[in-house]
Amino acid sequence: MGKISKDTPLAEITLRKYEPPGVQGRELVRKLCLSLGLLQPGDSRDVIVDVFQIILEEKTELSAKQIEEKVIVNRKKHNLQLLGIASSNIRRQILRLRDIFLIEKIQNNYRLNENQKLSVIFSEQIESYYLNSILKRVKDYIKEVEKM
Structure with a gap:
């Protein structure tokens, strides 16, 4: 029987949408x-x-x-x-x-x-880099699945 690879993600992120901020x-x-x-x-x-x-x-x-x-x-x-x-x-x-x-x-x-503002960190690090790399890989999988 073949070797079973572990499904360990290289990167992952969870984002949730809540009501607009109304707390402090x-x-x-x-x-x-x-x-x-x-x-x-x-x-x-x-x-x-x-x-x-x-x-x-x-x-x-x-x-x-x-x-x-x-x-x-x-x-x-x-x-x-x-x-x-x-x-x-x-x-x-x-x-x-x-x-x-x-x-x-x-x-x-x-x-x-x-020492950046949190909005800059989110935009530059999470949104532009981290999230984009995850989305790109998901798109790679979609392309491969479409070839089936």
Whole structure:
């Protein structure tokens, strides 16, 4: 019997459309995370929201430890349970933000990619590069299927 290849994607992105923004602060960042597929609807494990909010609000580079400390303060401020605040989980959420090019690592610190505005990062990194490469590959598959 032939070898079965794993269906591991080279890249993937989930985008969701919600009602127009009508919230502020943490809830606005939460909706953005939902829209970008960083958070699943109904998911109570939402520490990614705090991590992203901290990075968005701070205009300087932050270490993973600083992000972790600020996440704890932010969750207490919003009367949220201190779930998902382990150092390993904070680093995992930082990596997820890096994987879709929203933030970058400079030495051992993190910041928005090239200190750009989020709209520029989305347009240049996600929309123009990441999404286009995925769409191109899907079109390649469509062309091959049409040849069948």
